[in-house]
Each structure stands twice: as C-alpha cells, then as structure tokens.
Amino acid sequence: MDPIIVPKGLAGVIADESAICTADNETGKLLYRGYSATDLAEKATFEQAAYIVVYGHMPNEQELSGFSDFLIKNSDIDQNTESIMKLIPKHTELIDLMRSVVSLIPLDEAKTDKALLEIAAKMPRIASDGRNALSGTAVLGKAEGTYSERFYYLLTGNKDSEMAEHLEKLLILYMEHELNASTFALRVTASTLADPRAAMTTALATIKGPLHGGANDQILNYMLKMDSREEAIKLVDEKLARKEKIMGFGHRIYKNADPRAQFMKNELKVLSKLKHEEKLYDLAAAIEETVWDRKKLPANLDFYAALCMHLLGIDHAFYLPLFASARSFGWCAHYMEQVANNKLIRPDSKYIGPTGLRL
Ligand code: COA
Numbered sequence: 001m002d003p004i005i006v007p008k009g010l011a012g013v014i015a016d017e018s019a020i021c022t023a024d025n026e027t028g029k030l031l032y033r034g035y036s037a038t039d040l041a042e043k044a045t046f047e048q049a050a051y052i053v054v055y056g057h058m059p060n061e062q063e064l065s066g067f068s069d070f071l072i073k074n075s076d077i078d079q080n081t082e083s084i085m086k087l088i089p090k091h092t093e094l095i096d097l098m099r100s101v102v103s104l105i106p107l108d109e110a111k112t113d114k115a116l117l118e119i120a121a122k123m124p125r126i127a128s129d130g131r132n133a134l135s136g137t138a139v140l141g142k143a144e145g146t147y148s149e150r151f152y153y154l155l156t157g158n159k160d161s162e163m164a165e166h167l168e169k170l171l172i173l174y175m176e177h178e179l180n181a182s183t184f185a186l187r188v189t190a191s192t193l194a195d196p197r198a199a200m201t202t203a204l205a206t207i208k209g210p211l212h213g214g215a216n217d218q219i220l221n222y223m224l225k226m227d228s229r230e231e232a233i234k235l236v237d238e239k240l241a242r243k244e245k246i247m248g249f250g251h252r253i254y255k256n257a258d259p260r261a262q263f264m265k266n267e268l269k270v271l272s273k274l275k276h277e278e279k280l281y282d283l284a285a286a287i288e289e290t291v292w293d294r295k296k297l298p299a300n301l302d303f304y305a306a307l308c309m310h311l312l313g314i315d316h317a318f319y320l321p322l323f324a325s326a327r328s329f330g331w332c333a334h335y336m337e338q339v340a341n342n343k344l345i346r347p348d349s350k351y352i353g354p355t356g357l358r359l
Helices: 037-043 046-055 061-073 079-087 094-104 112-135 147-156 161-174 181-191 196-206 218-223 229-241 259-274 278-295 301-311 316-340
Strands: 021-024 029-032
Touching: 029 037, 029 046, 029 259, 037 046, 037 161, 037 259, 046 061, 046 112, 046 147, 046 161, 046 316, 061 112, 061 147, 079 094, 079 112, 094 112, 094 196, 094 316, 112 147, 112 196, 112 316, 147 161, 147 316, 161 259, 161 301, 161 316, 181 196, 181 316, 196 316, 218 278, 218 301, 229 278, 259 278, 259 301, 278 301, 301 316
Parallel strands: none
Antiparallel strands: 021 029
C-alpha cells in the first residue's frame, strides 16, 4: 500500500468511524449518539446522558435505575487504595495521584464494560479522598443523592441541590468530545487489547497537558487579576504581544464558536447574578470579544467552565479531576467501541534521520 502523508497533529484527518459523538464547526453542533449535547445539558440528568453515551440509546426506567444503582454501588474505594493514597508524596498533583490510583484499582467485575464503569464510578471519590490525602485532612463521609449531588458534596463538603444542578450541566458537557487527545490515546491503548485499567490510565496521563485539560485552572490566574474592561483588553493585548497563548481560547475543531462554551457563558450569567459577581461575567465577555477581535479565536469550554466552577465554590485543584471524571464515561464508550471492531492503531513515520553511519 502506498503511504499516505497526513498533516502534522493529524489535523483534519478522519482516523476511524465512530457512532459516539460528532462535533461540527460548520453547524456549531455537538451530538452525543445523535442527541444535542447542549439539549442533554439543559434537560437530562448526568446518569441519563452517561447511559446514552456509553450504551447508545435513551435508557428506559429500569435501565436507568440499574445504571444509577451500579454507579452508587461502585462509587467507594477500598481501604488498601486509601492507604496507598496516603503514601503518595504531598507535592504530587491531584491528577497524577488519580492516574496512579486508577492504574492499581482493584475491580470486582472482569467484564469489560463493567470494569470500565467501575473505574468511572469511583473517580469522584478518588479525586476527593486523593485531595484530602495530599493535604493531610480527613476524608468526607458518605455522599448521597444523584451523581452530581454526590460529586458536588465530594468537591466542596456541601450538600446543595441547586449548585449540584449547575455542576451537572457542566459535567454533561465535559463528558464526551469524539477523538480528542485523551480519547485517542485511550483508543491506541485499547487497540493493543490492554485492559480497561491500562486504557483509563493512558487517558488520565494525556488529559493533563495544557493544550488539552490542564488549561482550565490557569484561566483563573489571569481572570481574577483584572478589575475593569480596560484592564481586560490590555491584558489580552499584552499576552498577544508576548506571543503567549491565552488559555481557554482556540480549538482544533471549533473555529467560529464552541457550543459548549456558549452554553456555559449563559450559565456564568446566571451564576454571577446569583452570587452577586456580575463583574466577572462582564470581564469574561470583554476578554472573549477582544480575543475574537484580535485573533478570531473563539472561547472554548474551559474558559467559561473555569469561571463557573469558581462561582460554584469548587477549589481550582479539582478543575481538571472534575473534567477527567466526567470524560471517563466518554472513555468507557470509546474503549468498548474500539475493542468491538478492533484494528491495532500503529501508524508509520517518514524517516528524516541519518543513514549509513558506521561504528
Ligand atoms: N492564544 C493565542 N493564540 C492562539 C491560541 C490562544 N489560545 N490558540 C491558537 N492560537 C494561535 C496559534 O499561536 C497559531 O498561530 P500561528 O498560526 O500564528 O502560529 C494559530 O492560532 C493556530 O493555533 P494552533 O495551536 O496551531 O491550533 P491547534 O488546532 O493545533 O490548537 C489548541 C488548538 C486548543 C491546542 C490551541 O488553540 C491552544 O493552545 N489553546 C490554548 C489552550 C487551551 O485553551 N486548551 C484547552 C483546549 S479545549
């Protein structure tokens, strides 16, 4: 077969077929299994959306309650894992702790989809207890309620259904995004027929980079420093003059608008009013306008997500772990799709190094 040379970073390359998700710059639509992701964020529960992403159809009542019960039943971690977390050096980043813990986590079910979902179900507890292990504080007690209520409690120590509902929308939008870098990496690992633990570990390693998930807590670093629209505009211009990337802007697929960002912009408007922080919304809108004016780059989901998480009272150390926890349901779906119709992912490279060297 003649080799095919593809663009660097595989930009614009269709690497495989998938029935899980499609993101389209032209239409500005993001679909999970045919359903609009923003509609799901507006109207569905996290459990419903996760079921759709993983199994490909809207669950009936019985399927939904079975799935929700499974997530509750598998949400805790064993004593050995708790002990391992306490041995991890305190300066470790939480996402690294999560990756290490997931690589060793004991699982009840050998069957692939159950093993994957067991890991996904445990992510919020791993993030919460991991954070406490790193800071030497006591772990939180039993989490109750829906997935997002339990998660909100594990992130903040508070039981608050209203805030959990706002969090739920963000979790749904973070859940899936076709062949993003961590999902692609997971599929490479799955294609070797490595087990779910190994594939999830790969994904957790890949999501960490600032060009993927690791940008979301950096957004607050600059957003919380400004006080006025003028300062916001100046900050953008200074960053661009220094050829610095502005975290929370730009996207491989969305060149006009990220539908998830626009949804969360609306959420920010609601939350900033609720929390009497209207200025934050105005400054964010000013930054968005200026970056678009100067570089024609749209705000991505992380930009508005970070600001919403801030107003939800979530510590910035949890931003990436929260994203990874929600995305782990997308990872489950991709692992299952990869192994169901597998071909080892192993591209070739064009050699540009020396030849004929002699010892
Ligand atoms: N700030 C300033 N300039 C940016 C930018 C940003 N956030 N994002 C892209 N650009 C510029 C690049 O410097 C490049 O300019 P050039 O052509 O003059 O060299 C051009 O826009 C194309 O960017 P590139 O990085 O090649 O696009 P990509 O499709 O490979 O990358 C991202 C997409 C997301 C990696 C990129 O936009 C980025 O790094 N964003 C900031 C990090 C971030 O928000 N990550 C979360 C992603 S959801």
